[in-house]
Amino acid sequence: MTPAPSSEALQAPLVVEFPFTRSLGPVQSAFLTGLRERTVLGVRTTDGRVLVPPVEYDPVTADELRDLVEVAPTGTVTTWAWNPSPSRGQPLDTPFAWALVRLDGADTALLHALDAPGPEAVHTGMRVRIRWAPERTGAITDIACFTPETGAAEASEPASHRGAFTDPVRGIVAPARLDYTYAPGRAQSRFLAALADRRTVGERCPSCHKVYVPPRGACPTCGVATAEQVEVGPHGTVTTFCIVNIKAKNLDIEVPYVYAHIALDGAGLALHGRIAGIPYDQVRMGLRVAPVWTEDGRYPDHYRPTGEPDADYDTYKELL
Amino acid sequence: MSKEPVAVVGIGQTQHTAARRDVSLAGLVREAALRALEDAELTWADIDAVVIGKAPDFFEGVMMPELYLADALGAVGKPLLRVHTAGSVGGSTALVAAAQVAARIHRTVLTLAFEKQSESNAMWGLSLPVPFQQPLLAGAGGFFAPHVRAYMRRSGAPAGTGSLVAYKDRRNALRNPYAHLHEHGLTLEKVRSSPMLWDPIRYSETCPSSDGACAMVLTDRAGAARAPRPPAWMHGGAMRSEPTLFAGKDCVSPRAGRDCAADVYRQAGITDPRRQIDAVEMYVPFSWYEPMWLENLGFAAEGEGWKLVESGVTELDGELPVNPSGGVLSTNPIGASGMIRFAEAALQVRGEAGEHQVEGARTALGHAYGGGSQFFSMWVVGDAPPPG
Numbered sequence: 001m002t003p004a005p006s007s008e009a010l011q012a013p014l015v016v017e018f019p020f021t022r023s024l025g026p027v028q029s030a031f032l033t034g035l036r037e038r039t040v041l042g043v044r045t046t047d048g049r050v051l052v053p054p055v056e057y058d059p060v061t062a063d064e065l066r067d068l069v070e071v072a073p074t075g076t077v078t079t080w081a082w083n084p085s086p087s088r089g090q091p092l093d094t095p096f097a098w099a100l101v102r103l104d105g106a107d108t109a110l111l112h113a114l115d116a117p118g119p120e121a122v123h124t125g126m127r128v129r130i131r132w133a134p135e136r137t138g139a140i141t142d143i144a145c146f147t148p149e150t151g152a153a154e155a156s157e158p159a160s161h162r163g164a165f166t167d168p169v170r171g172i173v174a175p176a177r178l179d180y181t182y183a184p185g186r187a188q189s190r191f192l193a194a195l196a197d198r199r200t201v202g203e204r205c206p207s208c209h210k211v212y213v214p215p216r217g218a219c220p221t222c223g224v225a226t227a228e229q230v231e232v233g234p235h236g237t238v239t240t241f242c243i244v245n246i247k248a249k250n251l252d253i254e255v256p257y258v259y260a261h262i263a264l265d266g267a268g269l270a271l272h273g274r275i276a277g278i279p280y281d282q283v284r285m286g287l288r289v290a291p292v293w294t295e296d297g298r299y300p301d302h303y304r305p306t307g308e309p310d311a312d313y314d315t316y317k318e319l320l
Numbered sequence: 321m322s323k324e325p326v327a328v329v330g331i332g333q334t335q336h337t338a339a340r341r342d343v344s345l346a347g348l349v350r351e352a353a354l355r356a357l358e359d360a361e362l363t364w365a366d367i368d369a370v371v372i373g374k375a376p377d378f379f380e381g382v383m384m385p386e387l388y389l390a391d392a393l394g395a396v397g398k399p400l401l402r403v404h405t406a407g408s409v410g411g412s413t414a415l416v417a418a419a420q421v422a423a424r425i426h427r428t429v430l431t432l433a434f435e436k437q438s439e440s441n442a443m444w445g446l447s448l449p450v451p452f453q454q455p456l457l458a459g460a461g462g463f464f465a466p467h468v469r470a471y472m473r474r475s476g477a478p479a480g481t482g483s484l485v486a487y488k489d490r491r492n493a494l495r496n497p498y499a500h501l502h503e504h505g506l507t508l509e510k511v512r513s514s515p516m517l518w519d520p521i522r523y524s525e526t527c528p529s530s531d532g533a534c535a536m537v538l539t540d541r542a543g544a545a546r547a548p549r550p551p552a553w554m555h556g557g558a559m560r561s562e563p564t565l566f567a568g569k570d571c572v573s574p575r576a577g578r579d580c581a582a583d584v585y586r587q588a589g590i591t592d593p594r595r596q597i598d599a600v601e602m603y604v605p606f607s608w609y610e611p612m613w614l615e616n617l618g619f620a621a622e623g624e625g626w627k628l629v630e631s632g633v634t635e636l637d638g639e640l641p642v643n644p645s646g647g648v649l650s651t652n653p654i655g656a657s658g659m660i661r662f663a664e665a666a667l668q669v670r671g672e673a674g675e676h677q678v679e680g681a682r683t684a685l686g687h688a689y690g691g692g693s694q695f696f697s698m699w700v701v702g703d704a705p706p707p708g
Contacts, residue, residue, distance in 0.1 A: 242465030
């Protein structure tokens with residue numbers, strides 16, 4: 001059982017979204033380009049079955065499959081499930097059936113949406129027909145959905161098809177999106193609460209006595225919970241760094257700038273931050289720094305030199 | 321009961337390149353698998369199990385690609401395992417496959433690792449903006465560059481060592497037809513004057529982003545006896561892990577790497593790696609990691625790795641050639657990169673490395689690491705069966 005989040009623990013939405021590209025290879029290229037041309041292609045396996053959608057390699061023999069055939073736009077529902085509340089990105093925005101449809105001429109079934117008024121209108125063995133999307137681009141969504149059909153199955157041998165089309169689709173973009181609720185946990189929530197007061201508070205391991213900043217609630221080396229709160233800093237030492245000369249995406253920082261590992265006084269390991277208030281080529285290992293806050297920042301905007309003498313290498317070499 | 325000796329009898333790679341738009345993921349892995357089968361003169365029916373690996377699913381956005389790739393790899397009706405240990409995955413995948421042969425679970429196992437970086441976004445996949453967390457203020461190189469500076473401080477290495485490694489590896493790649501980068505006009509001066517991206521790391525000292533796959537056929541003693549070409553024999557294999565960040569972590573020479581090397585040497589009966597190992601394929605995504613790993617792997621004392629580089633020991637004709645294939649610096653399909661190291665080590669002891677063959681190589685080390693120096697995997701292969 002997951003314990004209920006305590007009132008002090010934070011939560012926030014985390015949306016992960018990315019348009020992935022896919023190279024199709026010869027078989028999927030023919031299949032999707034075919035859909036654009038209102039032609040459904042399957043592939044014939046070594047043992048003579050017709051697979052729709054087609055695959056590149058035989059599921060039984062592992063042979064390379066390239067013998068394409070055209071099947072009918074009509075078929076039979078082999079099984080289905082009612083979807084009462086479609087979500088974003090599904091083929092229809094009104095309730096529909098997810099159906100496996102064996103197209104006439106095929107030996108396997110294709111998963112798609114079946115537009116029907118309600119679950120009582122859907123049954124295994126019912127006849128259906130493709131409703132083509134008005135605008136087709138060479139994607140599975142070129143089949144808008146299936147609709148009920150009255151005609152009986154036509155017994156016809158699927159015809160061979162070269163799979164050659166002008167301007168074939170060779171790749172697709174598959175947008176992916178995941179919606180999470182992110183909870184950083186109690187240790188980090190306490191850390192963030194202290195940061196709001198511009199205090200950096202780590203947690204000490206009761207076993208090895210190292211102070212973890214940011215705290216994780218447990219010591220990864222000893223495997224025991226950490227609870228003792230220890231304020232560290234605010235001053236610290238640059239243990240090592242690099243000078244960033246290329247602009248990173250999504251970062252509005254003028255290059256060159258210095259990205260550094262900073263061991264705050266009392267911390268058992270370094271955290272990272274930007275060094276400013278000193279020419280980038282004068283930053284050095286051992287430089288003593290202090291955080292610089294902006295009004296609305298959760299974290300220090302950067303660290304600036306304190307003017308103290310540099311730390312001796314021996315004092316921070318174990319933190320590299 | 322003693323372990324079954326494990327032999328590498330087939331090796332296949334794709335022609336690694338920036339973008340293989342002509343093939344699907346299935347078509348890509350198929351190419352490497354078929355070449356490995358051809359090399360072993362075996363068919364799909366001879367394979368008892370398939371073990372595959374790649375970096376995070378997030379890279380290409382195909383969740384559990386092993387399900388979809390089963391047909392292409394002839395895995396239907398056979399055990400199919402997927403391994404994931406970040407950048408080290410190619411190595412650990414091979415070790416999982418080898419363990420199945422060594423334990424006599426299966427006699428002949430196909431193992432394969434791949435990445436289609438052109439259809440991926442590794443930086444995005446690895447650095448999602450997580451709420452409440454401070455964003456990383458640098459790219460991939462920015463993550464590693466501070467460790468390089470720490471190494472330079474600790475060892476006193478001169479600033480030019482990284483360029484020497486990059487120049488060596490890119491020249492070695494010219495001898496490897498499967499390598500991604502073939503920079504014919506490259507000179508040391510060009511490497512040295514390439515843009516400083518994340519000081520102290522220059523552009524030419526970083527790895528490319530590649531599409532590629534690598535496959536191996538591993539088999540038992542009986543399978544090796546039937547092999548048409550000389551097998552490579554596994555003399556040891558080890559994996560270690562440690563957290564990416566913890567108090568006391570040595571980012572320059574991680575303990576997990578040292579322990580992993582000690583384990584694999586103990587298994588292989590190696591007491592002096594510098595003298596007993598003839599060729600090394602190590603995972604060097606940024607050139608400075610060559611001297612760092614030379615120390616971590618026990619080829620040089622602490623602080624001395626750069627001296628082997630500077631004196632030419634790691635050159636193709638040196639005493640201890642490192643990355644004769646051109647290494648990760650010349651070819652980096654992330655998930656496959658570790659297996660390419662393992663396979664290239666095997667090619668060396670089989671005498672099948674072609675133009676980049678190290679003359680007389682009898683014992684070779686394959687090394688992989690990943691996940692912010694979190695995972696390590698290594699194997700030692702030899703031209704003769706292990707004793708016993």
